[in-house]
Amino acid sequence: MFIGHFAVAYLLIALFPTVPPLVILFGVSFPDLLWPVLILTGRETVTVSPDSPLQNAIGFTSYPYSHSLVTGTLIAAIPGLAIAYFVSPLAGVVFVAASASHWLLDVVTHRKDLPVLGTGNDTKVGLGLWNYPRRAFVIELIFYVGVTVLAVPPALVVPLLALGLAFHLINANSFLGFSKKNPFTARGYAVAALLGFLAFIGIAAWIFGGM
Numbered sequence: 615m616f617i618g619h620f621a622v623a624y625l626l627i628a629l630f631p632t633v634p635p636l637v638i639l640f641g642v643s644f645p646d647l648l649w650p651v652l653i654l655t656g657r658e659t660v661t662v663s664p665d666s667p668l669q670n671a672i673g674f675t676s677y678p679y680s681h682s683l684v685t686g687t688l689i690a691a692i693p694g695l696a697i698a699y700f701v702s703p704l705a706g707v708v709f710v711a712a713s714a715s716h717w718l719l720d721v722v723t724h725r726k727d728l729p730v731l732g733t734g735n736d737t738k739v740g741l742g743l744w745n746y747p748r749r750a751f752v753i754e755l756i757f758y759v760g761v762t763v764l765a766v767p768p769a770l771v772v773p774l775l776a777l778g779l780a781f782h783l784i785n786a787n788s789f790l791g792f793s794k795k796n797p798f799t800a801r802g803y804a805v806a807a808l809l810g811f812l813a814f815i816g817i818a819a820w821i822f823g824g825m
């Protein structure tokens with residue numbers, strides 16, 4: 615999931631107007647910012663299939679730190695404490711909650727590969743919406759558009775819709791399989807995820823900054 619995480623960010627930005635939008639944008643992205651770093655340093659693993667660009671062909675073989683509910687949320691508490699100290703206690707709490715929301719939304723799309731605790735013989739969950747890629751493409755878009763229209767200030771609706779649509783279309787190959795072959799290696803996929811999240815955060819923060 616990509617743009618869906620930012621829909622939750624917009625909701626949290628509306629609910630907590632005193633928390634800087636940038637804190638919340640980083641919060642909902644935190645697991646997917648940590649994940650590429652852990653992939654590139656070999657602490658977590660992923661496999662991609664050269665024969666399919668679809669998200670259900672990605673093997674999230676091990677990501678107990680970035681994508682477990684308990685361990686991942688504890689790790690998010692480290693920047694959360696720094697944010698609580700330097701920004702405000704509320705901002706720290708909202709950052710950690712935003713990071714946990716990432717895991718909850720990922721449960722909807724991922725296959726049964728998301729660890730709960732992040733330790734040993736762990737329970738793994740996932741409802742597997744990605745097994746229905748066209749449906750997943752439409753549902754994530756509807757969710758993003760619906761929340762954006764309902765939650766963001768009227769002046770920002772059009773730019774944020776344009777931003778989300780642009781990134782969803784960039785992502786479309788992983789839902790609709792235009793290329794048949796996968797253009798990414800595992801490491802390339804991790805780098806693309808990192809750059810994609812950072813770019814989206816930067817542009818969205820800039821749009822909110824012009825409020």
Ligand SMILES: [Zn+2]
Binds near residue numbers: 615645646681716720
């Ligand atoms: Zn994720």
